[in-house]
Amino acid sequence: MACCVAFAFIARRALSRPRFNIARWVAASAEPVDAVAVARVWLEQYEEQRRSATDFAHLPPANLTHGAEPYALARLDAQHFVGVLRGASALVLLDVDLHELARVTVPTSAVSVAVTAVDECWVAGETSPWLTRYHFDGRRLNPVETRKIPNILGIRALAAGPSGVLYALDVHDGRLLTLRRRPGRDFELDSRLVGHGPLSLAPVGQLLVVDLLLDHALVVYRLGARGQILEERARIAHDGPIWGFAAARLAGDELVLSATGVEDHPLDRGDGAFGYIDSFAFQYLLPKAGPPRLLWTVNVSELGVVTPKAPLLRLEGAHAQLFISGYGSDRALQFTFDARSNVAPSIASERFSPGTSAGLELAPGLLGFADPLLDAWLLRRAVPARPPSIELCPVEAAETPRPPSEVRLGEALFFTTLMSPANSSAGKRSRFTCETCHFEGYVDGRVHSTGRGDVRVSTKPLRGLFNNRPHFSRALDADLATVSHHEFRVAGLGNGKDPWFSVHSADFPWLESLGVSDAELGPEALRRALMAFLMGFSHTTNPAVMGRYGFNDSERRGAQLFSERCARCHAARLQSDVPDSALPFAAWQSAIFSTEGPLVWASADYERTGVTPYVHELGARVPSLRRLYAKWPHFTNGSANTLSDVLERVRYDDARFFHADAPAGPALRAFASGEIRDLAAFLDLL
Numbered sequence: 001m002a003c004c005v006a007f008a009f010i011a012r013r014a015l016s017r018p019r020f021n022i023a024r025w026v027a028a029s030a031e032p033v034d035a036v037a038v039a040r041v042w043l044e045q046y047e048e049q050r051r052s053a054t055d056f057a058h059l060p061p062a063n064l065t066h067g068a069e070p071y072a073l074a075r076l077d078a079q080h081f082v083g084v085l086r087g088a089s090a091l092v093l094l095d096v097d098l099h100e101l102a103r104v105t106v107p108t109s110a111v112s113v114a115v116t117a118v119d120e121c122w123v124a125g126e127t128s129p130w131l132t133r134y135h136f137d138g139r140r141l142n143p144v145e146t147r148k149i150p151n152i153l154g155i156r157a158l159a160a161g162p163s164g165v166l167y168a169l170d171v172h173d174g175r176l177l178t179l180r181r182r183p184g185r186d187f188e189l190d191s192r193l194v195g196h197g198p199l200s201l202a203p204v205g206q207l208l209v210v211d212l213l214l215d216h217a218l219v220v221y222r223l224g225a226r227g228q229i230l231e232e233r234a235r236i237a238h239d240g241p242i243w244g245f246a247a248a249r250l251a252g253d254e255l256v257l258s259a260t261g262v263e264d265h266p267l268d269r270g271d272g273a274f275g276y277i278d279s280f281a282f283q284y285l286l287p288k289a290g291p292p293r294l295l296w297t298v299n300v301s302e303l304g305v306v307t308p309k310a311p312l313l314r315l316e317g318a319h320a321q322l323f324i325s326g327y328g329s330d331r332a333l334q335f336t337f338d339a340r341s342n343v344a345p346s347i348a349s350e351r352f353s354p355g356t357s358a359g360l361e362l363a364p365g366l367l368g369f370a371d372p373l374l375d376a377w378l379l380r381r382a383v384p385a386r387p388p389s390i391e392l393c394p395v396e397a398a399e400t401p402r403p404p405s406e407v408r409l410g411e412a413l414f415f416t417t418l419m420s421p422a423n424s425s426a427g428k429r430s431r432f433t434c435e436t437c438h439f440e441g442y443v444d445g446r447v448h449s450t451g452r453g454d455v456r457v458s459t460k461p462l463r464g465l466f467n468n469r470p471h472f473s474r475a476l477d478a479d480l481a482t483v484s485h486h487e488f489r490v491a492g493l494g495n496g497k498d499p500w501f502s503v504h505s506a507d508f509p510w511l512e513s514l515g516v517s518d519a520e521l522g523p524e525a526l527r528r529a530l531m532a533f534l535m536g537f538s539h540t541t542n543p544a545v546m547g548r549y550g551f552n553d554s555e556r557r558g559a560q561l562f563s564e565r566c567a568r569c570h571a572a573r574l575q576s577d578v579p580d581s582a583l584p585f586a587a588w589q590s591a592i593f594s595t596e597g598p599l600v601w602a603s604a605d606y607e608r609t610g611v612t613p614y615v616h617e618l619g620a621r622v623p624s625l626r627r628l629y630a631k632w633p634h635f636t637n638g639s640a641n642t643l644s645d646v647l648e649r650v651r652y653d654d655a656r657f658f659h660a661d662a663p664a665g666p667a668l669r670a671f672a673s674g675e676i677r678d679l680a681a682f683l684d685l686l
Contacts, residue, residue, distance in 0.1 A: 036485075036500055039524040043481035046528060050535055056467050056574040056581065057591070057598050061541045062441075063087060063109055066411070068397035069372035073360045074113045074121065076136055081362065082121055083370060083377065084110045088397035091123050091134065093141055096362050098377035098393045102140045106132060109541055112158040114166060120144075124155035126171045127543040131155070131179075147187060149177065153543035161203045165227035169198035169210070171543060172629050172684075176201070176210060176221075178229055190228065194219060196632045197241075197445060205249045207233060207286075209257065213241050214445030214632050218259060220286060234292050236284060238264040240277070241444045246313035246322070255286035256315060256339045258322050260308040262436055262444075263299070268428055269451035273493035275428035277436050279306050281324055281333075285340060295342040300324060302425035303349055304331035306417050307435050310359040310369060315339060323367065325356045328416045328433035330510055332380075350388055353378055353510050354416045373415055374513045375402055392513060403536065405515030410533025412514060413526060414441075414462075418503065420491035429494055434487070438462045441537060442630045447638030455613050458638030460623065461631060466535045467575045468600050468624050473636050475606065475621035480534055484527040502526075539627050542597045544685050549593055551682075558682025559588060561675055565652060569622045570601045576624065577604035592685050601625035601686055610661035611635045625686050635659065643683055647676045 063069075069087035073094075076082050080101075081094040089110050093102040107125030115121045119136040129152045134141040149155070154171040161167055166179040170191075176198065178190040197214030208221045208229065217237045222230040236242075240262035248256045259282040268275035278301035286292045300308060306328035314321045322335040322345070332352035337345035355373025362368045362379075369378040377393040402408065413419045414434045423431045430436075437444050443459040450457055457473055471477040477486060488499040503521040505511050518525070551559060562570075563585050572588055574581040583591055583599065591599050601624055608619035620636045634640035639660065640649070650671055651662035662668055671679065 039527065040481060040485060042524065043484065043527055043531065044479060047479055047481050047531060058596055059538055059598060060596060062463065062536060062538045063540045064400055065403060065536055067375040067400055067402040068395040069375065070370040070377055070395050071372050072112055072358045073368055073370050074115050075360060076115055076121060077118060080136065081368070082113050084113050084123065085395065085397060086111055086372060087400040089125065090397065091141060098368050098379055104141050108546060111156065114158040114160040116160040116164055116166065122158060122166060124158040124168060126154040126156060127541045127546045128154055149179065149187065149189070156198060157200045159201050159203055161227040163227055167201055167203065167208060169201055174198055176229065192229065202247055204247045204255060205253065207255055209245060209247050211242055211245055213439060214443070216241055216445060218242055218245055218257065234286055236292055239266055240264060240446065241439060243307060244309040244311050246311040248313050248315045250318060250339060253288045256313065256320060257284040257286060257292065258311050258313050259284065260311050260324060267446060267448040269449060271494065272451060272490065274430060274432060277430045277432045278302065278425050279308055296344055299425055300333060301431040303333055303347065305329055305333050306431050307433055310356045312359045312361060312367060314361065325352050325369065327355055327357065327373065328435060330354050330508065353390060353392065373412065374510065376513065406529045407532045407536060408514040409516050410529040413530045414533060418508065419488060420495065422495045422497040423492060424495060434462060445632060447633065455615055457615060457636055458633055463537055463539045464624060464626055468602055469577050470604055470621065473615045473620050480531045484530045487530065488527065542627065545593045545597065550589055554678045554681040555685060558678035561679055562682055569603055569605065569607055570625050571603045572599050572601065573603065574598055574600065576600045576602040609657060609659040611637055611659050612661065625683065628683055628686060643680045644676060647671055647679055
C-alpha cells in the first residue's frame with residue numbers, strides 16, 4: 001500500500017512537470033523502483049486530468065483538428081498540378097516543384113480531384129453530394145459550375161473517363177456512379193452496387209479498375225464506347241485489404257496491374273501476436289481474354305516498406321518500373337521487371353519519408369507525393385549517377401492548424417512502425433502498424449480468429465475511444481493508459497525486445513518534421529503521446545447530417561422506437577461509462593445533427609444477446625453505434641452483412657432482447673417491416 005501511495009504522489013508531481021522523465025528518475029533513485037508501475041499511475045492521472053477538462057459534447061471531428069492534410073494529386077497541364085487538402089477542404093494549384101500558387105475552398109472533407117480536359121477539373125468530398133468544376137485560366141482556379149448528385153451522402157473517389165464522363169464511388173452505400181454531363185441539365189446518372197468500402201478507381205483504356213477495401217478485392221469492369229460500364233471482366237480477391245493499385249495497358253489490350261496490400265493470408269493470433277500481416281506488392285497481368293495471372297509477389301515489409309498506398313507504375317513497351325513508398329515506414333522501393341514475365345523483379349531500396357497517400361510523376365526523374373502525416377507535399381528528384389533526393393514542402397491552413405508535436409508524435413506511433421521498430425518479418429512475424437488492421441482508424445473488413453478457441457471477431461474502429469471506455473469487445477482495457485501500455489506490448493510481441501523502450505530521434509530524422517525536438521523519447525513519453533493522439537482521434541464528420549437540422553418522419557419514428565427498445569444498452573451517452581452523461585430523448589435531435597455528433601450510443605456493460613461465441617464469459621461489451629456505415633461486417637462475430645440483416649434477426653419481449661439465435665416460441669416479438677425501415681433510417685444518422 002505504501003508503494004502505491006508513493007507511486008500516486010510521484011504521478012501527481014509529474015503532472016505539474018510535463019518534461020518529467022520517469023526513466024531518468026528511476027535511474028537516479030537510491031531505492032529500487034518499478035518504473036512501469038510508476039508510469040502507469042502517472043498516465044492514469046494524466047488521463048483523468050484530461051478527461052475532467054474535456055467538454056465531450058463538443059469534441060470536434062478529428063478531420064478538423066489534424067492540420068491541412070495534403071491527400072491527393074492530379075496533373076492539370078504540363079507545368080501545373082492540382083492537389084487536395086483533406087483537412088482544410090481546399091484545392092490548391094501547384095507548380096512542377098509543388099510550390100503553392102493558389103488555393104480555393106472546396107466541398108467538405110475533399111479527398112479527390114479529377115481532370116477531365118485541359119485546364120478543367122472536378123473536386124469531390126466525403127461529406128458532400130456536390131461536385132464542383134474549376135477552370136484554370138493560366139493564373140488561378142475559377143469555379144465554373146456546381147452540381148449535386150442525388151441520393152448520395154458523399155464521394156470517396158473520383159476519376160475522369162472518355163468524352164467527359166466521370167466515375168465516382170459513393171462513400172456510404174458502396175455504389176459505383178457513372179456521371180455524364182448534359183449542358184444546362186443534371187448529370188445523366190448510372191448507379192450500381194459494387195461492394196463494401198469502395199476506396200479508389202481508375203479507367204485504363206476500355207476497362208475500369210475499382211478497389212473495394214473491405215471486400216479485399218480489385219474489380220475490373222468493361223467499358224462501352226461512350227464510357228458506360230458494361231459487365232465485370234475480372235475480380236482479384238485477397239484474404240485482407242488492398243490499399244492501393246496502379247494499372248497500365250500493354251499492346252494487345254493486356255492490363256498490367258500492380259497492387260499493394262496486406263499479406264494474402266489469414267491473420268494468425270495463435271500466440272497472442274499479430275502474425276501474417278506483412279505488407280506485400282502483388283503483380284498481375286490481365287490478358288485480353290481469360291482470368292488475371294499473378295506473376296509475382298514481394299514481401300515489402302521485409303524490405304522496410306509498410307502500409308504502401310500510392311504505387312506508381314511506368315511502362316515503356318513491356319519494360320516496367322514500379323515505385324512503392326510506405327505510409328507506415330521511411331523506405332521506398334523501385335522495382336524493374338518485364339510486365340509479361342513471372343521472373344522476379346530487380347529491386348532497389350532507398351531512404352524515404354513516411355505518410356504518402358498519393359503520388360504522381362511530375363516530370364522525367366521527378367515524382368510528387370501527398371503526405372498527410374507530415375502535412376507536406378513531397379518531391380523525389382532522381383539524377384543519373386546520384387542518389388535520389390527528397391524535399392518536403394510543408395503546408396499550413398489557418399482553418400485546421402497542426403496539433404501539438406506530442407499529438408503528432410502519437411499519430412506517428414499509430415500510423416508508422418515507430419511503436420515496434422524492432423519487429424521482423426521472419427516466419428509468421430510481421431512488420432506492421434495499427435493501420436494495417438484499422439485503415440485510417442476504421443476497419444479492414446476482416447473477421448479473424450482471436451487465438452482463443454473458436455472465438456472469431458470483426459475488426460472494430462480505433463476512432464472515438466476517448467469517450468468509449470472500457471475499451472474493445474472484451475473490455476479488458478479500463479482506460480487509455482491501459483490501452484497505450486498494452487498496444488506497445490502486443491505490437492512488439494514475439495520480437496524478443498522489451499516493450500518498455502526509448503526512441504532516439506536521430507534514428508528517425510523525419511520526426512523533426514512533426515516538431516519533435518527531444519533527442520530521446522522515453523517509454524512513458526511515447527505512451528503519453530499515443531494517448532494524447534487517441535484522445536483527439538474522434539470519428540470524422542458525419543456525412544448523413546451535413547446540411548440538415550432535424551429528423552424526417554421515418555427517422556423520428558425510428559428514434560422513438562430506438563429509445564423504447566435499444567437505448568437501455570446503446571445509451572445516448574456522451575461517455576459510455578458515465579450514466580449521468582446520457583441525454584434525454586428531447587435532446588437527441590440537436591446532438592445528432594450537430595457538427596460533433598458526440599453521442600456514443602453505448603454503455604460500459606456486458607450483454608449476452610445471442611451473438612456467439614461470446615468474447616467474455618459475461619458476453620460482450622455493448623459496442624458503440626457511431627458511424628455504422630463504416631463498420632462492416634456487423635456484430636462482434638461479423639455475421640451480419642447489412643443493417644436490415646441486423647434488425648431482421650431481433651427478437652424481444654419486455655425483459656429480454658436477442659440480436660441472434662433467440663429461443664423459439666411465440667413469446668418473443670420481431671420488428672415489423674416498417675419498424676425495420678424506420679430504425680435503419682435512424683441508425684444511418686449516427
